[in-house]
Every structure is written in structure tokens, then in C-alpha cells.
């Protein structure tokens with residue numbers, strides 16, 4: 170590997186001989202070209218091309234979005250790499266096939282002649298930037314990485330991939346990028362995606378992929394870059410069908426929300442599972458026993474049975490009077506029609522809508538036999554006939570999903586009838602509401618109830634499917650929640666990201682195979698990421714002591730950070746010691762979190778306030794003045810900070826209903842720090858840590 174003079178600006182006297190100066194001039198030229206591209210769009214006059222106001226609005230919005238997508242952010246490098254190919258890549262390559270040298274960046278930039286100045290990192294021609302190796306140079310002679318300070322290009326680093334004399338070393342620029350202190354929300358990793366991550370990012374849209382990875386292995390980053398990649402590779406299809414990123418809670422979504430826009434993707438919806446199933450207002454909570462039963466996949470069958478119990482076999486004939494004639498469809502024939510509809514794989518409402526037409530058809534057959542020649546209009550009229558309507562209402566009445574669930578949860582006999590042989594009596598008792606509830610509106614629905622309503626709604630009417638769904642922190646979902654996500658990608662695919670060791674719900678996934686089956690994607694490939702980009706070696710080694718107790722069989726994360734970080738377990742006398750540890754870490758650069766068991770948070774908030782140390786809540790953006798976030802352990806998942814003070818491990822474990830969940834919560838809390846961790850305690854540490 171050869172290196173530039175790093176950040177020393179001094180170079181040869183003539184800029185033309187100085188490679189760094191040449192690269193800088195390509196950067197300025199690319200910036201100018203991007204500006205010109207933006208100005209071209211801004212100058213578009215649409216007054217002549219749009220016939221009406223609505224079209225003009227749509228076009229204006231598209232132009233607006235395009236202008237936004239063409240923005241040049243001063244401190245974001247426009248390109249971060251360069252590839253010199255031995256030969257021009259095949260003439261069939263989509264972008265820039267004519268040249269042998271390509272600059273790789275966040276977006277495509279071309280000059281006034283349409284020749285590429287910067288190639289989108291997602292283009293096929295860019296792939297060797299992430300994948301080429303000495304073993305397989307992929308046609309490259311040179312891979313160059315650029316170092317920036319703010320928006321200024323200050324360094325570069327070369328790999329001559331086909332030069333046998335050059336030895337492979339971990340690049341310093343790459344390492345620097347990985348070790349950069351964290352400030353504010355999550356940022357993209359587009360300049361440093363690693364080969365095993367790139368394989369996930371670029372894997373095909375058609376298949377579902379599940380990624381098991383320990384803390385800080387880049388699952389979230391990979392999932393977000395995968396969306397950006399898929400939107401590039403399948404722009405039209407996904408614009409039609411839509412993409413969705415699902416995260417565990419609001420603060421997590423706020424933490425990741427800027428990554429996709431920074432990659433130029435402004436249209437991806439980000440939501441929690443609760444958002445997806447928000448059919449009712451959630452104001453209640455379940456005890457664990459109830460939540461476990463409600464989240465169990467067997468509930469789907471209970472709901473199905475309860476719904477279809479509304480279908481009543483006809484006992485009376487339908488008699489349709491038209492003019493002077495009466496047409497009679499006997500009960501046994503109606504029954505055949507109903508049975509045939511029940512056997513078909515269609516939703517409850519689709520069958521309900523088909524029923525009047527089927528009955529009308531039976532009437533028409535009789536009319537024809539009697540020598541009449543009825544047409545489609547007659548069939549429609551018969552289907553709307555009062556007698557037919559009344560029969561349909563009696564046989565296949567409309568059902569409201571929330572009312573169905575309400576009845577199951579409040580009417581013990583109704584529940585018993587449909588849960589017979591599926592749920593035990595005890596399980597039924599666990600989910601029955603103690604007090605009667607009058608209406609859907611007055612019910613205190615829980616999050617698990619909303620998922621049941623979503624299941625019922627889907628039994629009645631098919632939920633539309635998106636093109637691709639990324640499901641992060643997937644290990645925590647209940648089987649019923651997996652089903653809710655799965656029905657949103659029945660005709661699309663999913664990327665499932667998670668860590669079995671970080672499962673902290675009572676229903677947390679035991680195996681990915683099981684989870685994928687509930688999701689409806691049993692054939693998904695399962696990949697594992699084990700290189701850790703976040704947590705320093707000493708810290709991850711300490712946290713990994715818990716692995717045999719929380720997820721035996723999982724591979725511990727191997728930290729690839731060179732910076733050894735800073736790690737201390739400190740016995741203290743009281744909350745003053747916690748505040749002191751925070752103040753100590755605040756003297757360093759970067760973000761600081763105080764993570765504590767949820768019940769400890771109020772006392773610590775008071776201690777910080779008393780000491781005059783300002784702090785934020787998770788999801789609030791840090792400022793130069795306030796860099797400390799007080800994080801309840803229950804919200805720490807998925808987040809990261811430069812420095813962490815972890816308060817009282819024993820309390821973190823004890824705050825959970827059982828020890829294994831407690832230890833998993835502790836594992837999550839211990840693995841949030843990038844540069845350093847202080848564990849403070851007054852009580853003895855959990856023995857599993859020793």
C-alpha cells in the first residue's frame with residue numbers, strides 16, 4: 170500500500186505533477202458539474218408542457234425532489250474512491266464504459282457532454298471498490314481511497330491490487346473512518362462498506378435475507394444501504410410497490426432517519442411495528458402471561474375460526490321475484506355455493522362480495538333453462554335483489570376486525586368455543602379482560618391487541634404488499650408480529666436483521682428458522698456478520714462473558730477497532746460517583762450516554778440536575794453544549810455513543826422479569842460504546858460477568 174503525504178498540504182511545485190492537486194481539481198470540476206446539473210433542473214420551464222394544474226403540481230414536486238437530490242453538501246465528500254481498470258470494463262456496462270478510470274461517490278455526476286465525472290457507488294462498475302482483493306483484483310490495477318477533513322480532500326491511499334510486490338495491509342484511511350468519533354445521529358458507511366457487508370447490500374431483490382450479527386457488526390448500516398442499493402437497481406419497480414424500514418422504537422428511528430436521505434433516498438418510509446398495526450389507539454398494557462399468549466402464532470387460528478363462525482349455512486331457499494316469475498334456489502344449492510367459497514383461498518370479504526353474484530348466476534341458469542336469454546345486466550340486477558341481499562347478510566355477514574377481537578377478549582364462551590383444542594383454559598383466562606368493555610372506542614387496547622386486530626383485518630381483506638421490507642432488531646418480535654410484517658411483503662422480499670443474544674422480550678426469537686417461518690419466508694438465506702465496528706476489544710470481550718448464559722452457540726464479535734478504547738469497572742459509594750464518571754467522560758470528544766435500569770432513571774436524572782449537568786433523552790440531537798444522554802436500558806438497543814457510563818449492572822438485570830432477559834438487557838447496555846465504557850456499581854456485579 171502506498172500513501173499520500175497525508176494531510177500535509179506541501180507538494181511538488183507544479184500542481185500538474187502533484188497527484189493530490191490533480192485529485193482536488195477533479196473534485197472542484199465535479200462540484201461545478203453537479204452545480205450545473207442542478208441549475209439545469211432549476212431552469213426547467215414547465216408552463217408549456219403541463220396541460221392542467223394537477224399535472225403541473227406533480228411535475229413541480231418531482232423537479233423539487235430532483236433538485237434536493239442534486240444538492241451538494243459541503244462537508245460530505247462528493248467522491249471517496251477511484252478505480253483504475255486495466256482495461257475498459259465491458260462495453261455493456263451501464264455507466265461510463267468508455268473510460269478506464271472511475272471516481273466513486275454518493276451519486277452520479279456527469280459533465281456537459283454527459284461523460285461521467287463521479288459514478289454512483291451502487292453502479293456495477295463501482296462494485297470492485299468494495300469487493301476487489303489481491304486474490305481477485307476484478308480487473309483493477311489501482312484502488313485509491315480519499316481522506317477528507319470536512320469537505321476538503323486531504324489525503325489518498327493506494328492499493329495496487331495486481332502488484333505482487335505490494336503486501337496487503339489494513340488501510341489507514343479505512344481504519345480512521347471506522348474509528349472516527351461519533352457525533353449526533355447515525356451516518357452512512359458508503360465509503361467503507363466491507364466485502365462481507367457488500368454481499369448483503371447487493372444481494373438480489375427477489376430473495377429474503379436474514380442477517381445474524383452481534384452488537385456493532387453493522388446490521389443496521391447494512392440494512393439501510395441495502396435499501397439504497399435496491400432503489401437504485403430496481404427504481405421503477407420499487408417506486409410502484411414501495412419500501413419500508415421497520416425499527417424497534419421512535420428514538421431508534423430518529424437515530425437512523427438521516428442515513429437514507431444522505432444517500433439521496435428521500436422516499437423510504439420508516440416505522441415501528443406498532444405504527445403498522447395502528448388500527449386502534451393503544452392505551453393499555455398486558456401482563457407478560459397475556460402478551461405471550463396474544464403474540465403466539467396459534468392466535469391466528471383462533472381468529473380465523475372466530476371469524477368464519479359468522480358464516481352460517483343456509484337453511485331456507487332464496488326466492489327471487491322478477492316480473493311475474495319467481496325463481497327459487499334451494500338451500501342445498503346455496504350450501505354448495507357457500508362451501509365452494511369457503512374452500513377457495515380468498516379473503517372473507519372477497520367471498521362475501523362474490524356470494525350475491527354466485528346466487529344470481531344460479532338464478533340465471535334457471536332462467537336460461539326456462540328459455541329466457543338474460544344478459545350480464547340481469548345478473549347484476551338479481552345480485553342486488555332484496556331477497557339475495559338479505560340471504561347474503563344472513564349467511565355471510567360483514568365483520569369488523571376490532572369488534573371480532575373485542576368479542577374474543579371479553580366473551581369467555583365465544584373464546585372457549587374458538588380456542589378449543591388450541592389454547593389451554595389457563596391461556597384463555599390469561600387473555601380474557603377482567604372487566605366488561607362496552608365498545609371498541611372505550612377499550613384499553615394493548616400493543617398485542619392491535620396486532621390481533623391487524624391479523625383479523627387481513628383475514629377479512631388482504632393487506633397490500635410492499636416491494637421490500639427491512640426489519641431491524643427482528644429478534645424481539647412475537648410470532649404474531651412477524652406475521653404482521655410478513656403480510657406486508659407477501660409478494661415482495663425482506664431483509665431481516667437481528668441478534669438472538671439481544672432478544673429482550675419474553676417471546677424473543679429462539680431461532681431464525683422459526684422467525685422466518687412466521688414471516689412467511691421459510692426459504693430465506695441466513696448470513697452471519699462477526700466483525701465488530703463499534704465496540705472496542707476489551708469491552709466486547711467483557712460483554713461476551715455473558716454469551717454462554719444468554720445465547721449459547723453464537724460466535725462472539727471480533728472487534729476490528731485498533732483503538733483499544735478505554736474500559737473500567739468502578740466500585741462507587743453512591744449516585745455522586747455516577748455523575749462524576751459522566752463529567753469525566755464529558756471532558757473527552759464525542760457523545761456520552763449514561764445507561765441505567767429504567768427504575769434508576771428518575772434518581773439519576775435528579776442527581777444530574779442537582780450537579781448542574783444538562784442531559785438529553787434518547788433520540789434528541791446532541792449539541793455542542795449538551796452531549797450527555799440519559800438512556801433507560803430498555804431504550805438502548807440499536808443506539809451508540811462515543812462514551813458510556815453504565816450504571817449498576819445488577820439493577821439492569823433485576824429490572825427484567827427473568828434472569829436471562831436481564832442478562833441480555835445488560836449485554837445490550839454494555840455494547841453501546843465506541844471509544845470507552847465505565848461501569849459503575851455499588852451492589853455486587855452479576856456473577857456471570859466474572
Ligand SMILES: Nc1ncnc2c1ncn2[C@@H]1O[C@H](COP(=O)(O)OP(=O)(O)OP(=O)(O)O)[C@@H](O)[C@H]1O
Pocket residue numbers: 346347356357358361362363366382383384385386387388389390391668671702703806807808809840
Ligand atoms: N463498514 C463499516 N465502515 C465504517 N463503519 C461501520 C461499518 N460497518 C458498521 N459501521 C459502524 O459501526 C457502528 C455499528 O453499526 P450498526 O449500528 O449498524 O451495528 P448493529 O449490528 O446494527 O448493532 P446493534 O446490534 O448493536 O444494533 C455504526 O456506527 C456503523 O456506522
